[in-house]
Amino acid sequence: MSMSGKSFRVLGERTARKDGLARVRGLERYASDYYLRNMLHARVLKSPYPHARVRSIDVSEAEGLGATVITFRDIPRVRFCPRLVSTPEATYKDWLVLTDRPLYVGEPIAAVAAESEEEAQRALESIRVEYEVLEPILDPLDSMRPGGPQLHETILLGDEEVRVEGNLACRLEVAEGDVEKGFGEADVVLEREYRTSRRYHSQLEVKSALVNPEPDGGVSIWCTTQTIHNTRLLIHEIFGIPTSRIRVYRLPLGGSFGSSIHTNLVVPIAVALALKAGRPVKLAYTREEDMHDHSSYQMIFRLKLGAKRDGRLTAGELDMVMDIGAHQVQAYPLLGCVVGWWVSLYKLPSKRYRGRAIYTNKVPSCAMRGYGNPQTTWMVESMVDELAEAVGMDPLEFRLKNYVGKGDIFWGQGPTVKSVIESCGVEEILRRGAELIGWDKRPKPGEQRGRYRRGIGLGRGFHTSSAGAAVPGTVVDYSGAILKVNEDGTIDYITAMVDQGGGSLEAHAKIIAEELGVPLEVVNIVAADTQTTLYDVCTHASRGVYAGGGAALRAAREVKGKLLELAARVLDAYPHALEIRPDEELGQGIIYARGVEGKEITIGDLTTMARHKNWGTIASAVSFRPGSCPPHFTAFFAEVEVDTSTGRVRPVRVVAGADIGTVINPDLAEGQIHGGFAMGWGLAVLEDTPYDPETGDLLCRGYITDYKVPTAADMPDVEDFKVFFVETHEPTGPFGAKGLGEAAKNPAAAAVANAISNALGVRFYELPITPDRILKALREKG
Amino acid sequence: MEINRVNTRIIPFRFEYHSPSSLGEALTILSRYGSEARILAGGTDLLVDMKQRLVEPRHLVDIKRIPELRLLREDVGGFIIGSAVKLRELERSEAIKGRLPLLHEAVSSMGSVQVRNMATLGGNLCRASPSADAAVALLALEAEVLIAGPTGAKRVPLEGFFLGPRATLLRPDEILTGVYVPYPPEGAGSAFIKLGRTSLDLAIVNIAAALKLRGGIVEHCRIAMGAVAPKPLRLRNIESLLSGRELTPEALEEALGMVEASIKPITDIRATAEYRREVSKVLLRDALKTATERCGGRRS
């Protein structure tokens, strides 16, 4: 029974996930657990310089050791974008699989494959490369200045070659309304600069690929990816292998957080090696290589907001520069999303935005859970607190007055993707959360004097569920589902959608069981690959439940229709008068005529009869495009304690509220919020990958010893972490459900930062808020 | 180039693995191979060093099967802890917890359960890391190290054992067999504090303090700090300043005033030198306060 009054049988129940035991017992098989007979092991030669040209490369010794070696010369010189989610006219291409012009420390130059990883490593160390070392540029603002080193002369936009000026990768400007007039009407105008950090995804599973060259000239691929179909398309684009001969298997992921939205370089490198060696090749990155493979986007914001005395916002202006590292994964769509995140938090009658993506000689940036939304939300929520204070209003009331909610136009995925919000639980989240944390009793900023000071902060946010829209736009977003009914009444569910670990496919199984009226156990999530599935774009944009579940629901509806149709023949009844109920004892669904005794048949018997009567397989295949991308909403209330002597911050208590529509898996949903808070905590107080100006390499050189993420022991006790759901019904979602994965994190850092400010009476405009920075700020405050 | 040579997974060079079952056998192997050999205890430091190519030994001598190195026993006025005793064993020992709470507190703070299940006390000392947690606690406990070599056994104070990062008194053909840890005086209180970036971290700064008061007067005072100099430090000047005095706010301030001159912290990725200087004082104040509060309790 859900809050919205709808009653469900399996949705909302606490059920054990099908792959849960295997995962916790170490029996699940991830990409790097796969082995093939006769398999070679690969290693990659990486650039030690942040900016260089390869003058010469001598691989003779490595080949003498028996290794298969490839360099940039062995791979088609096709410039590509590793992420194939945008349409061609919105896709910038500046990558090569292996390069002779490395643009960051760690960029792959060559690769070897040998009988063991140790032999491959020895072969790798025997390769001699002569570099012409070029001047690197590590700071995005420096990079924009004329006269400095240029990273790319030209890049491709779609198929068109474009010149790059001032290392400007791409830009976007958006304006609506009369901004000058808006600021003129404001009683208070604040303008601030905010800086975020470059974080590493720290996903448990490092990037890995195993490739088998097939006799027909094709390849089979077992790899870390959030999208098997886009991986296939990219391998086709680079190597020209017919798409139908590229078989990418869907595997469980050990976390990803956006680091495999695109096809990781390990995949085309392993493909090239396997094609050359004529043998299976496995390439699994070390943790250090993985940290040289992907990073989050660092953003530098200049934000100006105006508000009236009564707390109404009048205008906003945002200028954003983001450091994208050496290549574009999805910088251009992100420019659109950042403005979308910004204007969809609070109503701005007029607004102006300029976003610029800048190349630097650093590890390429890609999406990291929230795709710029956590950074944007931290910025907005920081300033909203300040504005509320400036007009003398409770920050919570200020938010209630301005938030974008039901009936409002929603820009979620950027200016070209607009829709109207149809479900929204923001007010209830804020009111209940405030009560649970004791918002009224929070200290006044800066009034405490002792060594340990406590503060309560609020961060509110949202994320889109999928990137669907009423119009095609420039983002691909659709899913596919195949269902077939087996002779014993079990159901095979076949999908290309990848589970990043959050339980997306488990949710689909529940949706299917709910619709078909069968026990959850009979829905079987089938192992699948690109040859046996319909296209699914990617597990990203918090679309797993909403879009993938939407496809599963529609496939289930079709199958249900067919079941009832056939059962009607057998039972001599009308299909629309039949229903299905689960029979736990028989372990399957029973189709029956309401109120008529004896008119019933199990799904298994019906399917078997259909076989004997040659009626065919009861099955469906559905490709589904969501017509909107509704926001799911969250808020965090965090209480922290700051040790003003050491600058250390400790989370004391957390209250988190979420509106994700219908809750499908309460335990997993709660887990998402716990994990989201931990990641937000890392963003707020801990994580960054600074570079060594001498070497141009990561200061931590890829060692996790010096890239710290919070562990369970750094989080509040479970009893002090309260999660509640405000159930709404999203009319466009499967059974009223929306997404969760990203809003589970988005406002967490903002809540923590606001709590620190509440405790100390000092604002921080740069993340992470480290002990060093806290002590410095306290000294300056005096 | 380093980026293509080092990581934390692959050991591309070949080595021979030895697993002697007696101390004599181990010493013979070490004598035979000299600096080509390395002692392997838990391997939580050594294997990382090998993968990072800081050392490339041709022979590994695993000492975990030598029974006497795995013994934990009471001796006259203290404990003898075999060098191959696992940290987890110390953490779980009621005797250590009761009689050497300072060591217990330090060991329990190290790494994760998985690491403590492998790591040994001897390994922590022999790696001679400036931030070694157990080393700092053992310095404040005035431990002595037991060394066996081709010419026999010797026993030397721990304080002289460390020469700098990764450098100790040990010669390649010698083995640290154990540590003698005397009980702190009856009624003494102690505290170990470690400041890291997260709960699972190497110390930015760590401190161990043992204190005994009689009638408000400091009768026994031992203080050691880590990660503030090339090796774990005993702060003797502060110890003598406080000894024989009452722990008044003035005395404390005087002691804190001496911290900066006693340490030589560096700036690294974990923290700046400035931050280390600042929190060293905070940690000293906190450690003395906690140790004082714990004074006069049980025997410890």
Ligand SMILES: Cc1cc2nc3c(=O)[nH]c(=O)nc-3n(C[C@H](O)[C@H](O)[C@H](O)COP(=O)(O)OP(=O)(O)OC[C@H]3O[C@@H](n4cnc5c(N)ncnc54)[C@H](O)[C@@H]3O)c2cc1C
């Ligand atoms: C994830 C992780 C977390 C860690 N956290 C901490 C922490 O919080 N605090 C901390 O202090 N350390 C920490 N360490 C470092 C390490 O675990 C400890 O220093 C540990 O005590 C080393 O013991 P070991 O038995 O593994 O040593 P090994 O790696 O086996 O040996 C270390 C060195 O000492 C030599 N050696 C070992 N035993 C002897 C002997 N009996 N005689 C002569 N030489 C010997 C070896 O040859 C080697 O050079 C951590 C390590 C890891 C991997």
